[in-house]
Structure formats: C-alpha cells, structure tokens
Amino acid sequence: MMLSTQTITMRFGGLTAVDQASLRVREGSITGLIGPNGAGKTTLFAVIAGFLQPTGGQVLWQGRDITGLKPHQRAQLGIARTFQIVQPFQGLNVLENITIGSYLRHPKTDEAIAKARAVAERVGLGRELEQQASSLTVAGRKRLELARALATEPKLLLLDEVLAGLNPSEIRDIIPVIRAIRDDGVTIFMIEHVMQAVMNLCEEVYVLAQGQMIAEGTPASVCNDPAVIEAYLGKGAATRIANLGGAHA
Amino acid sequence: MRINGYIPIILVTAALAVVPLVSSSNTLFNFMVMSLIITLAAQGWNILGGVAGQTSFGHALFFGVGCYTAAMLQFHFGVNAWVAFFLALLAGAAAGFILGFLSFRAGLRGSYFALITLAFAELMRILANASEWTGGAAGLLLKLDPGLANMQFESRASFLWLALAFVFVGLVISRAIAGSRFGAHLVAVRENEDAARALGVDVLSVKLKAISLSGAMTAAAGVLYVQNFLYIDANIGFGVWISVEALLAPLVGGRGLVLGPLIGTFTLHGLGELTKSFAGRIPGIDLMVFAVVLIGVVAFASGGVLGLLRRFAPRLARRIAV
Numbered sequence: 331m332m333l334s335t336q337t338i339t340m341r342f343g344g345l346t347a348v349d350q351a352s353l354r355v356r357e358g359s360i361t362g363l364i365g366p367n368g369a370g371k372t373t374l375f376a377v378i379a380g381f382l383q384p385t386g387g388q389v390l391w392q393g394r395d396i397t398g399l400k401p402h403q404r405a406q407l408g409i410a411r412t413f414q415i416v417q418p419f420q421g422l423n424v425l426e427n428i429t430i431g432s433y434l435r436h437p438k439t440d441e442a443i444a445k446a447r448a449v450a451e452r453v454g455l456g457r458e459l460e461q462q463a464s465s466l467t468v469a470g471r472k473r474l475e476l477a478r479a480l481a482t483e484p485k486l487l488l489l490d491e492v493l494a495g496l497n498p499s500e501i502r503d504i505i506p507v508i509r510a511i512r513d514d515g516v517t518i519f520m521i522e523h524v525m526q527a528v529m530n531l532c533e534e535v536y537v538l539a540q541g542q543m544i545a546e547g548t549p550a551s552v553c554n555d556p557a558v559i560e561a562y563l564g565k566g567a568a569t570r571i572a573n574l575g576g577a578h579a
Numbered sequence: 580m581r582i583n584g585y586i587p588i589i590l591v592t593a594a595l596a597v598v599p600l601v602s603s604s605n606t607l608f609n610f611m612v613m614s615l616i617i618t619l620a621a622q623g624w625n626i627l628g629g630v631a632g633q634t635s636f637g638h639a640l641f642f643g644v645g646c647y648t649a650a651m652l653q654f655h656f657g658v659n660a661w662v663a664f665f666l667a668l669l670a671g672a673a674a675g676f677i678l679g680f681l682s683f684r685a686g687l688r689g690s691y692f693a694l695i696t697l698a699f700a701e702l703m704r705i706l707a708n709a710s711e712w713t714g715g716a717a718g719l720l721l722k723l724d725p726g727l728a729n730m731q732f733e734s735r736a737s738f739l740w741l742a743l744a745f746v747f748v749g750l751v752i753s754r755a756i757a758g759s760r761f762g763a764h765l766v767a768v769r770e771n772e773d774a775a776r777a778l779g780v781d782v783l784s785v786k787l788k789a790i791s792l793s794g795a796m797t798a799a800a801g802v803l804y805v806q807n808f809l810y811i812d813a814n815i816g817f818g819v820w821i822s823v824e825a826l827l828a829p830l831v832g833g834r835g836l837v838l839g840p841l842i843g844t845f846t847l848h849g850l851g852e853l854t855k856s857f858a859g860r861i862p863g864i865d866l867m868v869f870a871v872v873l874i875g876v877v878a879f880a881s882g883g884v885l886g887l888l889r890r891f892a893p894r895l896a897r898r899i900a901v
C-alpha cells in the first residue's frame with residue numbers, strides 16, 4: 331500500500347476534527363475523499379502531509395511510519411499537497427512560483443526552469459508564465475496550485491478541492507489533465523465536492539463525516555450507502571429517499 | 580542571463596573605482612569610504628531582511644561583533660589584521676546562527692523577530708560598555724601601523740579600493756544567490772512559509788543559513804570600520820545608528836534586490852551631504868533628509884529607487900537585472 335493512515339485522531343482543544351480515521355491509498359489509483367463541510371477532510375490531509383501532528387494514530391508511507399517527519403521531508407519522499415485556500419507566492423510570477431517546486435528535484439537553475447515550463451504547459455498555464463500570481467483568476471490560481479505540486483515530481487498528489495470555484499467548462503477542461511497525471515504514474519488522492527468529477531475520476535472513495543470514516547467503496551456504491559446519504563442530508567433521509575423511489579416504481 | 584546579471588555590478592564597481600583617479604578630495608573619499616562600509620552592512624541586512632523577508636532591527640549586533648572581534652584580537656593578542664578579519668566573519672556567522680536558532684526555532688516572525696534582534700543588539704551594547712575586555716566606555720584604540728599586511732593604508736584611495744573590493748564581493752555573492760536554488764528558497768520563505776514547506780523547502784534551515792551569511796557580511800563591515808578609524812566603542816559598534824542604516828538603505832534602494840543596498844546608501848548619504856552643503860552645518864539636517872526620504876519611499880515608492888526604475892523604465896530595469 332502506498333499510503334495508509336491508522337486510526338488518526340486530531341483534536342483542537344475540545345473539538346475532535348478527525349476521529350480514528352483509517353484509510354488506504356493504492357499505488358496508481360485515483361482515490362477520493364468526500365464528506366460534508368467541516369467533516370475534517372482538510373485536517374486529515376494536513377496530518378498526512380505533516381503540517382499537523384496528530385493527537386493519535388500513524389501515517390504509513392509504503393509501510394514505513396512517517397508520523398514524525400516534517401512536511402519538507404515528506405515532500406522529499408514524494409508526497410505533494412495543494413491547499414484548499416490557495417497559497418501562491420504572491421509577489422512572484424507563475425513561472426517563478428512553479429520553479430520553487432521544480433527545484434526540489436533539479437538543483438540547477440536552468441533545469442528547474444525548463445521543468446517548470448513543461449509543467450506549466452501541461453496544466454494549461456503556458457501562456458501566463460510572466461503573469462503575477464496575485465493577478466490570476468480563481469481558475470488560474472487553482473491550476474498554479476496544481477502545477478507547483480506537480481513540479482516536485484511527486485509519487486502521491488494530495489489535491490484539496492482543486493475544482494472548487496471553477497465553472498462547468500473549466501471543470502471539464504481540467505478533468506483530463508488530472509487523469510493524464512495519474513496515467514503518468516502519479517497516485518492521486520483528492521478531496522472533492524464536485525460529484526461529477528468524483529464519479530468520473532475516482533476508483534475508490536472514502537467518506538468522512540464529523541471526523542469519522544463512515545464508508546468506503548466505489549463512487550456508485552458509496553452514493554447509495556444510507557449512512558452517506560444521511561451524513562449529507564440529515565437523519566432519516568435515506569429511508570425518505572427509498573420510500574420516494576418505491577412510490578415511483 | 581548567466582553573465583548578464585553580473586555586468587551592472589562590474590560597471591557600478593568600476594565607476595566607483597575611478598573616483599580616486601579623477602578627484603583627490605578628502606571629503607569625497609571619506610564620504611565614499613563611510614558609504615561603502617554602510618553598503619556592506621546593508622548588503623548583509625538585505626539577504627536576511629530583504630530577500631528572505633525576516634526584518635531585523637538589530638543588525639548592530641553583527642556589526643559590533645565584527646568590530647570587537649577584529650579590535651580585541653589585535654589589541655589583546657596581537658593577531659594579524661587579516662586573520663582577525665576572517666575570525667570576525669566566523670564570529671558574525673556564529674552570532675547569526677545562535678540568534679536564528681533561538682528565535683526561528685521558537686517560531687518568532689515579523690515584529691517579534693525584529694524586536695528580539697533589537698534586544699540582543701542592546702544587550703551587547705550594554706555588555707560592551709561595561710566590560711574591561713572591550714575597553715568599557717572608553718573603547719579600544721588600535722595602533723597606527725600602515726601596510727597591506729595590517730589592513731591599514733596611508734592613502735585614503737587605497738582604503739577606498741579595499742572597501743569597494745569588499746562591497747564588490749558582497750554584490751557578487753548576492754547576485755549568485757539571486758540566480759540559485761538557495762535564493763529561490765529565501766524568496767519562497769519570504770512569500771509564504773507554508774507553501775514553501777509543502778514544496779520541500781526546509782524553512783528553518785534556509786532561515787539559519789540566511790541569518791548566518793547575513794551576520795558574516797555585516798560583521799565584515801564592522802571590521803572595515805575598525806580598520807578605517809582604528810577605534811571602536813560600544814555606541815558605535817552596537818549602536819542603534821548602524822541598525823537603522825543597514826535597514827534603511829535596502830528599503831530606499833530596493834528591498835531584496837542585489838543593487839538595492841548600494842543605491843540606497845548612496846542616495847541617502849548623497850542627499851544628506853548635498854543638503855549639508857546647501858543648508859550649512861545644521862545639526863541633524865541629514866537625519867531629517869533620511870526621514871523625508873523614508874516617508875517618501877513608504878508612501879509613494881514601496882519598491883525603492885529600483886522599484887521606480889522598474890515602473891518608469893522597465894526595459895532598462897530588466898537589462899540591469901534588478
């Protein structure tokens with residue numbers, strides 16, 4: 331298993347944001363993480379990437395316990411994350427932003443820049459290289475977030491809602507990009523609210539609700555899981571929907 | 580891009596180097612030597628405060644460590660001036676590392692870090708003022724013994740060239756960093772620490788390297804000061820004046836830019852001297868000029884002189900790679 335978490339718990343004072351969450355991400359897969367707002371998805375990502383030290387539990391990378399490693403060490407191992415709230419280097423242009431990422435595997439400036447250009451082209455930022463990060467559109471910033479992470483040449487890419495805030499045509503444009511990244515051998519673990527994308531891309535989906543992992547399986551199966559429907563729509567929703575379906579039949 | 584980046588540095592240095600050949604004004608030489616010493620101190624500040632974004636209010640700490648290491652080694656132990664110089668560089672780097680280790684590891688940033696640097700500089704000033712080793716309030720006076728081996732010169736021009744050579748090395752180092760991975764990491768840390776971390780940057784290590792290098796450079800300026808005046812006391816070495824100079828010059832010239840400290844220092848002190856020559860010797864008139872320039876920069880030109888150049892002559896700015 332490429333990545334697994336074992337009973338991760340993350341408490342902030344009295345609030346338990348993640349409660350004994352376990353999951354496994356298979357190498358070469360596109361795995362999804364969904365759940366209602368405030369479920370703890372971003373928190374779990376932060377724990378996986380080393381930005382938060384969990385209150386309990388372990389993060390395993392290819393079977394090895396990496397819970398004690400710093401974020402930059404995990405990036406060096408090949409774990410790259412994007413931020414739900416985009417974190418561009420505001421004062422730098424697009425190419426410079428991406429080059430910070432590509433320097434991780436290419437210490438020489440020329441090579442790092444060449445790599446950054448290639449990545450920019452790949453995610454559709456080829457024409458905005460000279461533009462300041464702060465002047466990009468929402469879609470541009472999301473692409474930049476993706477490009478920088480990709481420039482570190484990760485083995486595992488953690489995408490936190492890279493489609494949020496994009497319009498349907500922008501989403502249609504970027505879905506093939508994500509699939510192509512996986513086809514190049516990068517495992518993808520993505521948090522996503524856009525169900526169309528989850529259905530389209532993911533082979534395996536985990537569902538987090540109030541910090542707890544309540545379901546896992548194929549996108550189709552978790553969508554029909556009563557526990558999942560109730561987590562999103564409230565208690566009793568699953569039976570109501572089932573009754574509705576029965577009435578139509 | 581490789582060589583081009585160094586051309587403006589070579590041109591500026593050459594222009595300053597010919598001054599002693601076309602003029603023999605002692606006032607001009609003194610002005611230039613002092614400005615070059617401040618430039619070097621400011622170059623040190625710029626690496627940490629400008630490029631890496633860790634604003635320091637206390638670079639007097641490093642300047643003073645440079646001054647006193649050089650002065651005390653020569654005064655007490657008769658160490659050769661050049662050896663003392665290299666040891667002073669090490670002492671400056673060590674002071675930077677220790678200060679960085681204490682503050683960055685504790686996660687101090689922004690104004691908290693700035694205040695800590697100020698506190699350390701003041702602490703050292705008080706200690707240097709009280710200790711016998713440092714000559715106390717009376718300071719230390721070094722023996723006049725001109726000669727290249729002693730890093731002392733009979734002719735003002737020679738000392739000017741020495742100071743210029745130091746500044747040139749500082750410019751080359753700054754330029755090399757600007758085009759390197761380390762430089763990119765410094766900028767990344769300045770712009771967004773979390774994003775830098777996510778991309779594999781060891782933020783603490785980058786900051787420690789920056790502050791050590793910064794400390795060594797500013798300490799080198801301290802050594803130049805001692806070799807020029809052959810005298811040091813606590814209010815000079817660890818005085819607030821040099822903390823202010825080291826910070827002001829890059830802000831005025833162009834924060835984080837290779838030529839920023841040099842252009843800032845010469846702009847500020849040039850204006851200061853001009854005003855003095857017009858307004859006569861009104862005490863503190865040059866400080867008033869500094870204040871006006873600073874307000875101007877803060878209000879209208881946050882990128883400093885080079886920022887203005889970028890705005891109004893982008894082609895030229897690009898060509899001189901600022």
Ligand SMILES: Nc1ncnc2c1ncn2[C@@H]1O[C@H](COP(=O)(O)OP(=O)(O)OP(=O)(O)O)[C@@H](O)[C@H]1O
Pocket residue numbers: 342345347365366367368369370371372373374414
């Ligand atoms: N640093 C923190 N300190 C305190 N509470 C936090 C912190 N980070 C997150 N939380 C809380 O933890 C809970 C989970 O937040 P998280 O951001 O992980 O949810 P999420 O599933 O990503 O939600 P969304 O879909 O809205 O992005 C929320 O109640 C949030 O307020």
Ligand SMILES: [Mg+2]
Pocket residue numbers: 371372373414
């Ligand atoms: Mg979230």
